[in-house]
Amino acid sequence: MENKSSPVESVDRALLLLMRMRDQGPLSVKAAAEQLDVAPSTAHRLLTALTFRGFAAQSHDRTYRPGPEISGHPQPFLSTQTLGEHSQAALVRLQGTVGETVQVMVLNGGNIQFVDGVESARNLRVARRIGDMMPAFVSSGGKAMLAQLPNAELEEIYRSGLQSWPTGKITTLASLRRSMTKIRRDGFGTSFEETEQGVVGLGVSINDADGRPVAAVTTATPSIRFDRSAMPLHVEALQLAAAEIMEKLRGV
Template sequence: MAATVSSKLLSLLGTFDARHRRQTLSGIARRSGLPVSTAHRLLAELTAWGAVRRLESGEYVIGRRIWRLGLLAAGEVDLSRVAEPFLHDIHAATRAVVHLAVREGTEVLYLDRVSGHASVPIVSSTGSRLPLHSTGVGKVLLAHAPAEVQEEVLQHGLTRITAYTVTEPGRMRAQLHRIRRDGYAQTFEEMTLGACSVGVPVEVDGQVVAALGIVVPDLRNVRARLVAALQVAARGIGRTLEPGFHPPEAGLG
Protein backbone atom coordinates (compact mmCIF):
# COMPACT_ATOMS: atom_id res chain seq x y z
CA MET A 1 0.00 0.00 0.00
CA ALA A 2 1.43 3.39 -1.02
CA ALA A 3 2.27 5.82 1.74
CA THR A 4 -0.24 8.62 2.18
CA VAL A 5 0.74 12.28 2.32
CA SER A 6 -0.11 12.37 6.02
CA SER A 7 2.09 9.35 6.75
CA LYS A 8 4.96 11.01 4.88
CA LEU A 9 4.52 14.20 6.89
CA LEU A 10 4.54 12.20 10.12
CA SER A 11 7.64 10.35 8.94
CA LEU A 12 9.40 13.68 8.48
CA LEU A 13 8.38 14.91 11.93
CA GLY A 14 9.36 11.55 13.40
CA THR A 15 12.98 12.08 12.40
CA PHE A 16 13.31 14.75 15.09
CA ASP A 17 14.26 13.46 18.51
CA ALA A 18 16.58 14.28 21.41
CA ARG A 19 19.66 13.48 19.32
CA HIS A 20 18.42 14.93 16.03
CA ARG A 21 16.96 18.32 16.92
CA ARG A 22 18.76 20.19 14.12
CA GLN A 23 18.78 18.39 10.79
CA THR A 24 19.75 19.00 7.19
CA LEU A 25 17.42 18.26 4.32
CA SER A 26 19.51 15.28 3.26
CA GLY A 27 19.56 13.93 6.81
CA ILE A 28 15.79 14.20 7.14
CA ALA A 29 15.28 12.51 3.78
CA ARG A 30 17.64 9.69 4.73
CA ARG A 31 16.08 9.08 8.14
CA SER A 32 12.51 9.23 6.81
CA GLY A 33 13.22 7.05 3.79
CA LEU A 34 11.81 9.66 1.40
CA PRO A 35 13.40 11.08 -1.74
CA VAL A 36 15.11 14.42 -1.19
CA SER A 37 12.71 16.15 -3.59
CA THR A 38 9.69 14.82 -1.70
CA ALA A 39 11.17 15.74 1.67
CA HIS A 40 11.96 19.25 0.42
CA ARG A 41 8.40 19.79 -0.82
CA LEU A 42 6.77 18.49 2.36
CA LEU A 43 9.16 20.42 4.60
CA ALA A 44 8.10 23.59 2.81
CA GLU A 45 4.49 22.82 3.75
CA LEU A 46 5.43 22.05 7.35
CA THR A 47 7.44 25.28 7.51
CA ALA A 48 4.52 27.32 6.18
CA TRP A 49 2.25 25.82 8.86
CA GLY A 50 4.79 26.40 11.63
CA ALA A 51 5.51 22.76 12.43
CA VAL A 52 9.19 23.17 11.53
CA ARG A 53 11.49 26.13 11.12
CA ARG A 54 14.37 26.57 8.69
CA LEU A 55 17.48 28.16 10.18
CA GLU A 56 19.87 30.46 8.34
CA SER A 57 22.29 27.53 8.19
CA GLY A 58 19.74 25.59 6.13
CA GLU A 59 19.05 23.14 8.94
CA TYR A 60 15.54 22.43 10.17
CA VAL A 61 14.25 22.44 13.75
CA ILE A 62 10.84 21.80 15.29
CA GLY A 63 8.68 24.93 15.14
CA ARG A 64 6.86 26.81 17.86
CA ARG A 65 3.46 25.52 16.75
CA ILE A 66 4.46 21.93 17.50
CA TRP A 67 5.94 23.10 20.79
CA ARG A 68 2.63 24.70 21.75
CA LEU A 69 0.84 21.45 20.95
CA GLY A 70 3.38 19.65 23.10
CA LEU A 71 2.42 21.81 26.05
CA LEU A 72 -0.96 20.07 25.95
CA ALA A 73 0.82 16.97 27.27
CA ALA A 74 -0.43 16.39 30.81
CA GLY A 75 2.89 16.87 32.59
CA GLU A 76 3.82 20.29 31.27
CA VAL A 77 0.23 21.56 31.33
CA ASP A 78 -0.04 20.62 35.01
CA LEU A 79 3.32 22.19 35.81
CA SER A 80 2.61 25.46 33.99
CA ARG A 81 -0.92 25.71 35.38
CA VAL A 82 0.16 25.05 38.95
CA ALA A 83 3.15 27.39 38.72
CA GLU A 84 1.38 30.34 37.09
CA PRO A 85 -0.05 32.01 40.24
CA PHE A 86 3.28 31.57 42.03
CA LEU A 87 5.11 33.27 39.16
CA HIS A 88 2.75 36.22 39.38
CA ASP A 89 3.21 36.37 43.16
CA ILE A 90 6.99 36.54 42.73
CA HIS A 91 6.65 39.21 40.08
CA ALA A 92 4.30 41.26 42.27
CA ALA A 93 6.80 41.11 45.13
CA THR A 94 9.94 41.82 43.10
CA ARG A 95 8.77 43.53 39.87
CA ALA A 96 11.44 41.43 38.14
CA VAL A 97 11.36 39.03 35.20
CA VAL A 98 10.37 35.56 36.46
CA HIS A 99 10.93 32.25 34.64
CA LEU A 100 9.68 28.67 34.89
CA ALA A 101 11.89 26.19 33.08
CA VAL A 102 12.67 22.50 32.62
CA ARG A 103 15.63 20.67 31.18
CA GLU A 104 15.43 19.30 27.66
CA GLY A 105 18.57 17.42 26.77
CA THR A 106 21.52 19.77 27.28
CA GLU A 107 19.39 22.92 27.08
CA VAL A 108 16.92 24.72 29.29
CA LEU A 109 13.37 25.00 27.93
CA TYR A 110 11.35 28.01 29.13
CA LEU A 111 7.75 27.04 29.89
CA ASP A 112 6.56 30.42 31.14
CA ARG A 113 7.74 33.96 31.75
CA VAL A 114 6.28 36.92 33.60
CA SER A 115 7.92 40.14 32.47
CA GLY A 116 9.07 42.89 34.76
CA HIS A 117 9.49 46.61 34.25
CA ALA A 118 13.22 46.81 34.96
CA SER A 119 15.43 47.81 32.07
CA VAL A 120 17.21 44.47 31.80
CA PRO A 121 18.00 42.74 28.49
CA ILE A 122 16.16 39.42 28.13
CA VAL A 123 16.81 36.86 25.40
CA SER A 124 14.46 34.15 26.66
CA SER A 125 10.80 33.78 25.78
CA THR A 126 8.14 31.15 26.39
CA GLY A 127 9.10 28.14 24.30
CA SER A 128 12.70 29.19 23.77
CA ARG A 129 15.76 27.12 24.60
CA LEU A 130 19.08 28.35 25.95
CA PRO A 131 22.29 26.66 27.13
CA LEU A 132 22.18 25.14 30.59
CA HIS A 133 25.52 26.55 31.70
CA SER A 134 24.82 30.26 31.23
CA THR A 135 21.47 30.88 32.97
CA GLY A 136 20.33 30.69 36.58
CA VAL A 137 17.56 28.18 35.92
CA GLY A 138 19.84 26.26 33.59
CA LYS A 139 22.60 25.89 36.17
CA VAL A 140 20.08 24.62 38.72
CA LEU A 141 18.80 22.00 36.28
CA LEU A 142 22.33 21.04 35.26
CA ALA A 143 23.38 20.65 38.90
CA HIS A 144 20.60 18.10 39.41
CA ALA A 145 20.84 16.41 36.00
CA PRO A 146 22.10 12.83 35.53
CA ALA A 147 25.87 12.44 35.55
CA GLU A 148 26.04 11.73 31.81
CA VAL A 149 24.26 15.00 31.03
CA GLN A 150 26.61 16.95 33.28
CA GLU A 151 29.65 15.38 31.64
CA GLU A 152 28.32 16.08 28.14
CA VAL A 153 27.90 19.77 29.01
CA LEU A 154 31.19 20.02 30.88
CA GLN A 155 33.18 18.42 28.09
CA HIS A 156 31.41 19.78 25.02
CA GLY A 157 28.82 22.41 25.94
CA LEU A 158 30.57 25.25 27.77
CA THR A 159 30.31 27.68 24.88
CA ARG A 160 31.44 31.25 25.55
CA ILE A 161 28.49 33.63 25.09
CA THR A 162 29.81 36.73 26.87
CA ALA A 163 33.14 37.61 28.44
CA TYR A 164 31.73 36.38 31.76
CA THR A 165 30.44 32.96 30.68
CA VAL A 166 32.03 30.12 32.64
CA THR A 167 33.82 27.91 30.12
CA GLU A 168 36.29 26.01 32.32
CA PRO A 169 34.99 22.52 33.27
CA GLY A 170 36.68 22.57 36.68
CA ARG A 171 35.17 25.91 37.62
CA MET A 172 31.72 24.86 36.42
CA ARG A 173 31.95 21.57 38.31
CA ALA A 174 32.71 23.52 41.50
CA GLN A 175 29.72 25.79 40.86
CA LEU A 176 27.41 22.80 40.42
CA HIS A 177 28.59 21.43 43.76
CA ARG A 178 27.84 24.76 45.46
CA ILE A 179 24.40 24.92 43.84
CA ARG A 180 23.48 21.51 45.25
CA ARG A 181 24.87 22.53 48.65
CA ASP A 182 23.35 26.02 48.85
CA GLY A 183 20.05 25.36 47.06
CA TYR A 184 20.32 28.10 44.45
CA ALA A 185 22.31 29.21 41.39
CA GLN A 186 23.39 32.64 40.25
CA THR A 187 24.81 34.17 37.09
CA PHE A 188 26.53 37.47 36.43
CA GLU A 189 26.13 38.64 32.83
CA GLU A 190 26.93 35.13 31.58
CA MET A 191 24.09 34.96 29.04
CA THR A 192 23.50 38.65 28.31
CA LEU A 193 25.48 41.73 29.30
CA GLY A 194 23.55 43.77 31.84
CA ALA A 195 21.54 40.81 33.13
CA CYS A 196 22.13 38.76 36.29
CA SER A 197 19.97 35.92 37.55
CA VAL A 198 19.22 33.55 40.39
CA GLY A 199 17.46 30.20 40.15
CA VAL A 200 16.16 27.55 42.53
CA PRO A 201 14.92 23.98 42.02
CA VAL A 202 11.30 22.85 42.16
CA GLU A 203 11.16 19.43 43.82
CA VAL A 204 8.50 16.73 44.02
CA ASP A 205 9.20 13.68 46.18
CA GLY A 206 12.82 14.77 46.45
CA GLN A 207 13.31 14.93 42.68
CA VAL A 208 14.01 18.18 40.82
CA VAL A 209 11.31 18.56 38.14
CA ALA A 210 11.77 22.23 37.16
CA ALA A 211 13.46 25.49 38.10
CA LEU A 212 12.28 28.98 38.98
CA GLY A 213 14.41 32.01 38.20
CA ILE A 214 14.56 35.79 38.37
CA VAL A 215 16.51 38.11 36.07
CA VAL A 216 17.62 41.53 37.34
CA PRO A 217 20.21 44.14 36.35
CA ASP A 218 22.24 43.67 39.55
CA LEU A 219 22.19 41.10 42.37
CA ARG A 220 24.00 43.24 44.93
CA ASN A 221 21.93 43.81 48.07
CA VAL A 222 18.93 41.85 46.69
CA ARG A 223 20.17 38.28 46.18
CA ALA A 224 19.08 36.94 49.57
CA ARG A 225 15.61 38.45 49.21
CA LEU A 226 15.17 37.08 45.69
CA VAL A 227 16.36 33.61 46.64
CA ALA A 228 13.97 33.54 49.60
CA ALA A 229 11.01 34.56 47.41
CA LEU A 230 11.88 31.91 44.83
CA GLN A 231 12.29 29.18 47.42
CA VAL A 232 8.93 29.91 49.02
CA ALA A 233 7.27 29.71 45.60
CA ALA A 234 9.18 26.57 44.63
CA ARG A 235 8.04 24.80 47.79
CA GLY A 236 4.46 25.85 47.09
CA ILE A 237 4.59 24.51 43.54
CA GLY A 238 6.18 21.26 44.70
CA ARG A 239 3.49 20.72 47.34
CA THR A 240 0.70 21.48 44.87
CA LEU A 241 1.86 19.10 42.15
CA GLU A 242 0.60 15.53 42.39
CA PRO A 243 2.89 13.09 44.23
CA GLY A 244 4.93 11.19 41.67
CA PHE A 245 4.69 14.00 39.11
CA HIS A 246 7.54 14.19 36.65
CA PRO A 247 7.89 16.20 33.45
CA PRO A 248 8.22 14.47 30.07
CA GLU A 249 11.51 12.59 29.69
CA ALA A 250 14.44 14.92 29.10
CA GLY A 251 17.07 13.05 27.15
CA LEU A 252 20.74 13.73 26.82
CA GLY A 253 20.19 15.85 23.77
Protein backbone atom coordinates in the same frame (compact mmCIF):
# COMPACT_ATOMS: atom_id res chain seq x y z
CA MET B 1 20.34 -26.47 46.04
CA GLU B 2 22.79 -26.16 43.19
CA ASN B 3 24.65 -22.85 43.17
CA LYS B 4 24.12 -21.59 39.64
CA SER B 5 26.13 -18.73 38.22
CA SER B 6 24.42 -15.94 36.29
CA PRO B 7 24.61 -16.21 32.49
CA VAL B 8 25.21 -12.42 32.30
CA GLU B 9 27.61 -11.45 35.05
CA SER B 10 27.34 -7.66 34.70
CA VAL B 11 23.54 -7.79 34.89
CA ASP B 12 23.73 -10.05 37.92
CA ARG B 13 26.11 -7.65 39.65
CA ALA B 14 23.81 -4.70 38.97
CA LEU B 15 20.86 -6.64 40.39
CA LEU B 16 22.86 -7.54 43.50
CA LEU B 17 23.59 -3.85 44.04
CA LEU B 18 19.89 -3.00 43.73
CA MET B 19 19.04 -5.65 46.31
CA ARG B 20 21.77 -4.37 48.64
CA MET B 21 20.49 -0.77 48.42
CA ARG B 22 16.91 -1.91 48.93
CA ASP B 23 17.64 -4.10 51.95
CA GLN B 24 20.49 -2.29 53.68
CA GLY B 25 20.33 1.34 52.63
CA PRO B 26 22.70 3.76 50.84
CA LEU B 27 25.85 2.31 49.34
CA SER B 28 29.22 3.92 48.63
CA VAL B 29 31.39 2.92 45.67
CA LYS B 30 33.90 1.33 48.07
CA ALA B 31 31.19 -0.71 49.81
CA ALA B 32 29.74 -1.76 46.46
CA ALA B 33 33.15 -2.96 45.29
CA GLU B 34 33.62 -4.95 48.50
CA GLN B 35 30.13 -6.40 48.22
CA LEU B 36 30.79 -7.64 44.67
CA ASP B 37 34.50 -8.38 45.17
CA VAL B 38 35.39 -6.20 42.18
CA ALA B 39 37.56 -3.15 41.56
CA PRO B 40 36.06 0.22 42.61
CA SER B 41 36.12 1.34 38.97
CA THR B 42 33.88 -1.60 38.04
CA ALA B 43 31.47 -0.84 40.88
CA HIS B 44 31.38 2.81 39.85
CA ARG B 45 30.49 1.92 36.23
CA LEU B 46 27.63 -0.30 37.42
CA LEU B 47 26.25 2.35 39.77
CA THR B 48 26.56 5.01 37.06
CA ALA B 49 24.59 2.83 34.63
CA LEU B 50 21.87 2.25 37.23
CA THR B 51 21.71 5.98 37.95
CA PHE B 52 21.47 6.89 34.27
CA ARG B 53 18.37 4.69 33.88
CA GLY B 54 16.76 5.89 37.12
CA PHE B 55 17.25 2.66 39.08
CA ALA B 56 19.68 4.35 41.47
CA ALA B 57 20.24 7.92 42.60
CA GLN B 58 23.35 9.53 44.03
CA SER B 59 23.07 11.65 47.15
CA HIS B 60 25.26 14.66 47.85
CA ASP B 61 27.37 12.55 50.23
CA ARG B 62 28.26 10.47 47.12
CA THR B 63 26.41 7.36 48.31
CA TYR B 64 23.84 5.62 46.11
CA ARG B 65 20.24 4.77 46.98
CA PRO B 66 17.28 3.30 45.08
CA GLY B 67 16.22 5.62 42.28
CA PRO B 68 12.76 6.77 41.15
CA GLU B 69 12.22 3.72 38.92
CA ILE B 70 12.15 1.39 41.95
CA SER B 71 11.54 3.67 44.93
CA GLY B 72 7.83 4.02 44.30
CA HIS B 73 8.16 7.66 43.20
CA PRO B 74 8.70 7.54 39.43
CA GLN B 75 8.69 10.98 37.86
CA PRO B 76 5.55 11.34 35.75
CA PHE B 77 5.58 12.97 32.36
CA LEU B 78 5.07 16.69 32.83
CA SER B 79 4.03 18.75 29.83
CA THR B 80 5.16 22.34 29.55
CA GLN B 81 1.50 23.36 29.36
CA THR B 82 0.76 21.68 32.69
CA LEU B 83 3.83 23.25 34.28
CA GLY B 84 2.86 26.69 32.99
CA GLU B 85 -0.71 26.38 34.27
CA HIS B 86 0.37 25.22 37.72
CA SER B 87 3.10 27.85 37.99
CA GLN B 88 1.18 30.98 37.03
CA ALA B 89 -0.18 31.97 40.46
CA ALA B 90 3.19 31.44 42.15
CA LEU B 91 4.97 33.42 39.42
CA VAL B 92 2.58 36.35 39.84
CA ARG B 93 3.21 36.40 43.60
CA LEU B 94 6.96 36.06 43.09
CA GLN B 95 7.02 38.93 40.60
CA GLY B 96 5.07 41.10 43.03
CA THR B 97 7.64 40.40 45.75
CA VAL B 98 10.85 40.97 43.77
CA GLY B 99 9.58 43.53 41.23
CA GLU B 100 11.57 41.92 38.40
CA THR B 101 10.79 39.54 35.55
CA VAL B 102 10.37 35.96 36.77
CA GLN B 103 10.36 32.75 34.73
CA VAL B 104 9.92 28.99 34.97
CA MET B 105 11.93 26.55 32.86
CA VAL B 106 12.72 22.87 32.41
CA LEU B 107 15.81 20.84 31.53
CA ASN B 108 15.91 19.50 28.00
CA GLY B 109 19.08 17.43 27.70
CA GLY B 110 21.96 19.83 28.34
CA ASN B 111 19.75 22.86 27.69
CA ILE B 112 16.97 24.71 29.39
CA GLN B 113 13.65 25.54 27.78
CA PHE B 114 11.71 28.56 29.00
CA VAL B 115 8.09 27.64 29.74
CA ASP B 116 6.41 30.75 31.11
CA GLY B 117 7.03 33.94 33.02
CA VAL B 118 5.72 37.26 34.27
CA GLU B 119 7.43 40.48 33.15
CA SER B 120 8.36 43.36 35.41
CA ALA B 121 6.23 46.47 35.01
CA ARG B 122 9.30 48.73 35.09
CA ASN B 123 10.35 50.61 31.97
CA LEU B 124 13.77 48.97 32.03
CA ARG B 125 13.09 45.26 32.32
CA VAL B 126 14.16 41.85 31.05
CA ALA B 127 11.72 40.46 28.48
CA ARG B 128 9.86 37.25 29.21
CA ARG B 129 10.93 34.24 27.14
CA ILE B 130 8.64 31.37 26.14
CA GLY B 131 9.89 28.31 24.25
CA ASP B 132 13.44 29.62 23.84
CA MET B 133 16.33 27.29 24.59
CA MET B 134 19.91 27.87 25.71
CA PRO B 135 22.65 25.89 27.48
CA ALA B 136 21.69 25.04 31.05
CA PHE B 137 25.14 25.97 32.35
CA VAL B 138 24.72 29.67 31.49
CA SER B 139 21.34 30.06 33.22
CA SER B 140 20.81 30.43 36.97
CA GLY B 141 17.84 28.05 36.81
CA GLY B 142 19.71 25.62 34.59
CA LYS B 143 22.63 25.57 37.00
CA ALA B 144 20.27 25.05 39.95
CA MET B 145 18.77 21.99 38.22
CA LEU B 146 22.12 20.58 37.11
CA ALA B 147 23.37 20.84 40.70
CA GLN B 148 20.72 18.32 41.74
CA LEU B 149 22.30 15.69 39.48
CA PRO B 150 25.29 13.53 40.43
CA ASN B 151 28.56 14.32 38.67
CA ALA B 152 28.38 11.04 36.76
CA GLU B 153 25.13 12.16 35.16
CA LEU B 154 26.59 15.57 34.33
CA GLU B 155 29.46 13.84 32.57
CA GLU B 156 26.99 11.76 30.57
CA ILE B 157 24.94 14.82 29.56
CA TYR B 158 28.03 16.73 28.44
CA ARG B 159 30.11 13.79 27.22
CA SER B 160 30.72 15.65 23.95
CA GLY B 161 31.82 18.79 25.77
CA LEU B 162 30.13 22.08 26.59
CA GLN B 163 28.86 24.04 23.64
CA SER B 164 30.18 27.56 23.21
CA TRP B 165 27.99 30.50 24.18
CA PRO B 166 28.91 34.15 23.47
CA THR B 167 28.64 35.29 27.10
CA GLY B 168 29.23 31.96 28.83
CA LYS B 169 31.83 31.74 31.61
CA ILE B 170 31.75 27.98 32.23
CA THR B 171 33.63 26.35 29.36
CA THR B 172 34.82 22.95 30.64
CA LEU B 173 33.30 20.02 32.48
CA ALA B 174 35.81 20.54 35.30
CA SER B 175 34.68 24.14 35.83
CA LEU B 176 31.05 23.01 35.66
CA ARG B 177 31.64 20.45 38.42
CA ARG B 178 33.32 23.09 40.58
CA SER B 179 30.41 25.49 40.15
CA MET B 180 27.95 22.72 41.05
CA THR B 181 29.69 22.24 44.41
CA LYS B 182 29.02 25.87 45.34
CA ILE B 183 25.41 25.78 44.16
CA ARG B 184 24.70 22.61 46.17
CA ARG B 185 26.08 24.36 49.23
CA ASP B 186 24.23 27.66 48.65
CA GLY B 187 20.92 26.18 47.46
CA PHE B 188 20.54 28.48 44.44
CA GLY B 189 22.17 29.26 41.11
CA THR B 190 23.42 32.58 39.75
CA SER B 191 24.08 33.95 36.29
CA PHE B 192 26.00 37.21 36.12
CA GLU B 193 25.59 38.29 32.48
CA GLU B 194 26.12 34.71 31.28
CA THR B 195 22.87 34.27 29.33
CA GLU B 196 23.32 37.72 27.79
CA GLN B 197 25.01 41.00 28.58
CA GLY B 198 23.13 43.25 30.97
CA VAL B 199 21.13 40.52 32.73
CA VAL B 200 21.65 38.98 36.18
CA GLY B 201 19.71 35.87 37.13
CA LEU B 202 19.01 33.97 40.36
CA GLY B 203 17.45 30.51 40.22
CA VAL B 204 16.11 27.75 42.46
CA SER B 205 15.39 24.17 41.42
CA ILE B 206 11.93 22.62 41.85
CA ASN B 207 12.54 19.02 42.93
CA ASP B 208 10.38 15.91 43.17
CA ALA B 209 10.15 13.56 46.16
CA ASP B 210 13.43 11.89 45.17
CA GLY B 211 15.33 15.17 44.87
CA ARG B 212 15.31 15.09 41.07
CA PRO B 213 14.89 18.43 39.29
CA VAL B 214 11.48 18.90 37.68
CA ALA B 215 11.84 22.55 36.75
CA ALA B 216 13.38 25.78 38.01
CA VAL B 217 12.10 29.24 38.82
CA THR B 218 14.24 32.35 38.28
CA THR B 219 14.44 36.11 38.59
CA ALA B 220 15.97 38.20 35.79
CA THR B 221 17.22 41.69 36.67
CA PRO B 222 18.91 44.33 34.49
CA SER B 223 22.50 44.35 35.75
CA ILE B 224 22.52 48.14 36.01
CA ARG B 225 20.11 47.98 38.98
CA PHE B 226 21.05 44.61 40.45
CA ASP B 227 21.62 44.97 44.19
CA ARG B 228 23.61 42.17 45.84
CA SER B 229 22.19 43.09 49.23
CA ALA B 230 18.73 42.09 47.93
CA MET B 231 19.87 38.56 47.03
CA PRO B 232 18.68 36.91 50.30
CA LEU B 233 15.19 38.36 49.83
CA HIS B 234 15.03 37.21 46.22
CA VAL B 235 16.33 33.71 47.03
CA GLU B 236 13.79 33.33 49.86
CA ALA B 237 10.98 34.39 47.52
CA LEU B 238 12.23 31.94 44.88
CA GLN B 239 12.29 29.10 47.39
CA LEU B 240 8.72 29.86 48.48
CA ALA B 241 7.59 29.92 44.83
CA ALA B 242 9.38 26.63 44.09
CA ALA B 243 7.70 24.95 47.07
CA GLU B 244 4.30 26.27 46.01
CA ILE B 245 4.70 25.06 42.44
CA MET B 246 5.89 21.62 43.54
CA GLU B 247 2.93 21.29 45.92
CA LYS B 248 0.53 21.95 43.05
CA LEU B 249 2.36 19.55 40.73
CA ARG B 250 2.04 16.73 43.26
CA GLY B 251 -1.68 16.70 42.53
CA VAL B 252 -1.16 16.28 38.76
